Amino acid sequence: MTSASSDVxxxxxxxxxxxxxxxxxxxxxRLLEALGNPQDKLPPVIHIAGTNGKGSTQAMIRAGxxxxxxxxxxxxxxxxxxxxxxxxxxxxxxxxxxxxxxxDECYAANGGENITYFExxxxxxxxxxxxxPADYTLLxxxxxxxxxxxxxxGAPVATVITPxxxxxxxxxxxxxxxxxDEKAGIIKRRVPCIVGPQQEAxxxxxxxxxxxNLAPLSIYGQQWHAHREAGRMIYQDExxxxxxxxxxxxxxxxxxxxxxxxxxxxxxxxxxxxxxGAVTQAQWPARMQRxxxxxxxxxxxxxxxxxxxxxxxxxxxxxxxLLAELPKVPTYLICGMLxxxxxxxxxxxxxxxxxxxxxxxxxxxxxxxxxxxxAAAAHAVGMNAxxxxxxxxxxxxIVAQEPQxxxxxxxxxxxxxxxxxxxx
Numbered sequence: 001m002t003s004a005s006s007d008v009x010x011x012x013x014x015x016x017x018x019x020x021x022x023x024x025x026x027x028x029x030r031l032l033e034a035l036g037n038p039q040d041k042l043p044p045v046i047h048i049a050g051t052n053g054k055g056s057t058q059a060m061i062r063a064g065x066x067x068x069x070x071x072x073x074x075x076x077x078x079x080x081x082x083x084x085x086x087x088x089x090x091x092x093x094x095x096x097x098x099x100x101x102x103x104d105e106c107y108a109a110n111g112g113e114n115i116t117y118f119e120x121x122x123x124x125x126x127x128x129x130x131x132x133p134a135d136y137t138l139l140x141x142x143x144x145x146x147x148x149x150x151x152x153x154g155a156p157v158a159t160v161i162t163p164x165x166x167x168x169x170x171x172x173x174x175x176x177x178x179x180x181d182e183k184a185g186i187i188k189r190r191v192p193c194i195v196g197p198q199q200e201a202x203x204x205x206x207x208x209x210x211x212x213n214l215a216p217l218s219i220y221g222q223q224w225h226a227h228r229e230a231g232r233m234i235y236q237d238e239x240x241x242x243x244x245x246x247x248x249x250x251x252x253x254x255x256x257x258x259x260x261x262x263x264x265x266x267x268x269x270x271x272x273x274x275x276x277g278a279v280t281q282a283q284w285p286a287r288m289q290r291x292x293x294x295x296x297x298x299x300x301x302x303x304x305x306x307x308x309x310x311x312x313x314x315x316x317x318x319x320x321x322l323l324a325e326l327p328k329v330p331t332y333l334i335c336g337m338l339x340x341x342x343x344x345x346x347x348x349x350x351x352x353x354x355x356x357x358x359x360x361x362x363x364x365x366x367x368x369x370x371x372x373x374x375a376a377a378a379h380a381v382g383m384n385a386x387x388x389x390x391x392x393x394x395x396x397x398i399v400a401q402e403p404q405x406x407x408x409x410x411x412x413x414x415x416x417x418x419x420x421x422x423x424x
Contacts, residue, residue, distance in 0.1 A: 004100070004104070005096070005100060006083065006084075006096055006099045006100045006103055007083075009100065009103040009104055009107055010083060010103065010117075010121070012107060013103070013107060013117050013120050013121065014117050016110065016112070016113075016114060016115050016116070016117070016120065017114050017115055017116045017117070017119075019116065020116065020117065020118075021116065021118075021143060022116055023143070023144060023147035023148070024147055025147055025149070025151065025152065027113070027114065027115045027116070027119055028115075028119050028122070028123065028149050028152055029152065030113070031106065031109060031110050031113075031115060031119070031120065031123050032123060032126070032152060034109040034110070034111075035105070035106065035109050035123060035127055038123075038126045038127045038129070038130035038131075039126050039130075039152045039153050040154070041130040042073070042126065042129050042130055042137045042153065043073060043129070043133070043134045043135055043136055043137045044135070044136050044137065044156070044157040045136075045137045045138075045139055045153045045156040045157060046061060046136060046137070046138050046139070046156060046157060046158050046159075046160065046264060047139045047141070047150065047151070047153060047156045047158075047159045047160070047186045048061075048138065048139065048140050048141065048159075048160040048161075048162065049141040049144075049145040049148070049159070049160070049161050049162070049183045049184075049185075049186045050141075050160070050161050050162025050163055050164055050183060050196065051162070051163060051164050051165040051166075051179070051183070051312065051314065052162060052163050052165060052253075052310075052312070052314045052315060052318070053162035053163055053196065053253065053256070053257040053260070054076075054140050054141065054162050055076055055140060055284055055287070056249055056254060056257045056282070056284050056287055057160060057162050057196070057257045057260050057261050057264075058074060058076060058138050058140050059249075059282040059283060059284040060247070060249075060257065060258055060261035060262075060278040060279065060282040061138060061160075061261045061264055061265065061278065062074055062088075062138055062282070063277050063278050063279075063280075063281040063282040063283075064261060064262070064265045064270060064274040064275060064277050064278030065135070065136055065265070065270070065274065066091060066277065066281070067273060067274050067276070067277020067278070067281060068270050068271070068273065068274040068277070070135035070136055071090040071091055071133070071134040071135050071136075072088070072090070072091055072134060072135065072136045072137070072138060073088060073089055073090060073129045073132070073134045073136070073137040073138065074087075074088040074137075074138040074140075075087060075088075075122070075125045075129070075137075075138065075139050075140060075150070076088075076140045077118070077140065077142050078413055078414075078417075079417065080285060080286055080309070080413065080416055080417035080420050081417055081420045081421045081424065083099070083121075084096070084099055086121070086125065087099065087124075087125045087128055087129075089128060089129070089132045089134070090132055090133065090134045094128060098128060099124075099128075102124040102125075102127045102128045103121070103124050105124075105127065106120050106121075106123045106124045106127065107120070116149075118142050118143075118149055119149045122142070122149040122150060123149075126152075136157075139153065139156075141183075141186065143172070144172050144179075144182040144183065144185070145161075145182050145183040145184065145185040145186040146181070146182050146183075146184075146185020146186070147182070147185070148185075148186075151185060151186055154188070155188060155191065156186075156188060156191055157191070157268065158191065158192050158193070158194060158264055158267055158268060159186045159187055159188065159191055159192075159193045159194070159215075160193070160194045160195075160196075160260060160264055161183055161184065161186070161187075161193065161194070161195050161196065161198075161206060162196040162257065162260060163196050163197050163198060163256075163314065164176065164179055164180045164183050164198055164199070164202040164206075165179075165199075165312060165313065165314040166179065166312070166313070166342070175201070176199055176201045176202050177201045177202065177204070177205050179202070180198070180201070180202035180203075180205040180206055181205050181209065183202075183206075184205060184206045184209035184210070185209075187206075187209050187210055187213050187215050188213060188215065189213045189214060189215065190213070190214050190215060190216075191213075191215055192215065192216045192217075192218065192267050193206075193210055193215050193216070193217050193218070194217075194218045194224075194260055194263045194264045194267060195217055195218065195219040195220060195260075196220050196256060196257070196259070196260040197220045197221070197256050198219075198220070203219070207219075218237070218263050218267060220256065220259060220260070220263075223237060223238060223263075224236065224237040224259060224262075224263045224266075225237070225259070226255055226256055226258065226259025226262070227255065228246065228252065228255050231246065232244065232245065232246065233245065233246050233247065233255055233258060233279060235258075235259055235262050235275070237263060237266060239266055242262070242272055242275055242276075244258075244262075244275065244276055244279050245276070245279055245280055246279070247279040247280075247282070248279065248280055248281070248282060249282055249284055249287060249288075250288045250290075250322060251287075251288055251318055251319075251321065251322040252318075252321050252322070252325075253318040253321070254287075258278060258279045261278045261279075261282075262275045262278055262279075265278060285307075285416075285420060286307050286308060286309040286413060286416035286417075286420065287308060287309065287310070288306060288307075288308050288319065288322055289306065289307045289308070290304070290305070290306055291305040291306065291307055291423060293423075294422075294423035294424065295422070295423060296391070296392070296395065296419065296422065296423045297423070299392060299395055299396065299399070300395060300399055300407060301399050301403060302399075302403050302404050303398070303399050303402070303403065303404060303405045303406065303407050304329065304405070304406040304407065305395075305407050305409070306406065306407065306408040306409070307408070307409050307410070307416055307419055307420070308408060308409075308410045308416070309410075309412060309413035309415070309416035309417075310346075310410065311337060311338070311341050311346060311411055311412050311413065312341060312342060312345065312346060313342055313345035313346055313348075313349070315346065316345065316346040316347060316348065316349045316350050317349045319349075319350060319408070319410065320349040320350050320352070320353055323350070323353040323354075323408075324353060326406070329404065329405065329406040330355045330402050330404075330405045330406065331353060331354045331355060331405065331406040331407075331408065332354060332355055332356050332357065332358065332398045332402070332405050332406070332407050332408070333350065333354050333356075333357040333358070333383075333407075333408050333409075333410055333411075334357075334358045334360060334388070334391050334394045334395065334398075334407060334408070334409045334410070335347070335357055335358070335359055335360070335374055335378070335409075335410050335411040336359070336360040336361060336362040336368060336369070336371070336374065336391075336411050336412055336415040337362075337368075337369045337374060337411040337412050337415075338362070338365065338367045338368060338369065338412055338414065339367050339368065339369045339373075340367060341369075341411075341412075343369065343373075343374060343377040344377055344380060344381060346411070347377060347378055347381045347383065348381045350383075351378075351381045351382045351383050354383060355384065355402070355405075356383065356384040356385065356386070356398075357374075357375070357378040357383045357384070357385040357386075358385075358386055358387070358388045358394035358397065358398065359371040359372070359373075359374035359375035359378065359385060359386070359387050359388065360374075360387075360388050360389075360390055360391055360394060360415075362412055362414050362415045362418065363390070363418055364418070365412075365414050368414075371387040371388065372387055374411070375387050391409060391415075391418075391419060391422075395407060
């Protein structure tokens, strides 16, 4: 094993392809072949795609499986604070030693050939999963589905498609139907697919792809339903009704994500106890996460401090719905976004719920929107907006003006990761 750290090897891997994103499976299949095809040696795979809610749904499926006594591998991206978060082996984050070993092995096996960072690190995750016993493997798609690096497993036990919306149009297509077609590329022949809430144009495409693959569908609003009632979550499908606690991940949208997780667990034969574990035991940082400890919380004083990594219009609507339900407190946003995102579509639904926005640039991100551009977009949707040098400066300005404010740091998973590292 090399003495180089995982950070050093990951930096080397960044130089193996001139593009960050280049969707094809050819390079993946070449390297996996050189590694002995670890994708064919995994514990039963549950494959998850979608625009919004993939990570939360995966976290709830994992919590349900673990509540049933199962051990679970999980792969997710991007990471927030450390790369190790992407690879969970039988319930535990991969160690530095194990990560370094599989990264080094993949780098050597690749032989200097072109391959993207996400592709080669996905190979490393699959290699690690193939060597560690577990009952299930959860794979979250990185981008799209059909040509995503995770789409190399021939026969998963289930696929899941969370809500599909407009995002990454430069890679996936300009219309909702085109994007849904890419997401539906994870559907496999005769493998059950659980489908979260969808717009009509997207659902039509998903149904057509499933029909071609003879894949049985379990669709929100048809085969399963989930809603909030009297402070509880009510789930119903053809097997019967479950009266459950509300998900511990906040927001009405998490009820629907929990429904998708429960539908998946039920399709695999798990009981009500596993379903309750899914909604009560899931943990997923930077999804309307209330920060309660750390230097930023100390700087906030009596103010509430929240963190969310959502970055598209659907995320903006979900956050707005939650803000509308919280106790009425003056709410301020500290917002930083990437220049590939629909900033107006994200901010517009939030405008009625906030007293002001402090715009920041995301530290260390070449693709960040300048703070002045974010502030201008906020003005355009009717927000009071100003620029700040950084999050700490913005927070101090807000609490000086409104000592008992609610402050939400938002707009990007990259900003969220920066915050979690700083606040740890």
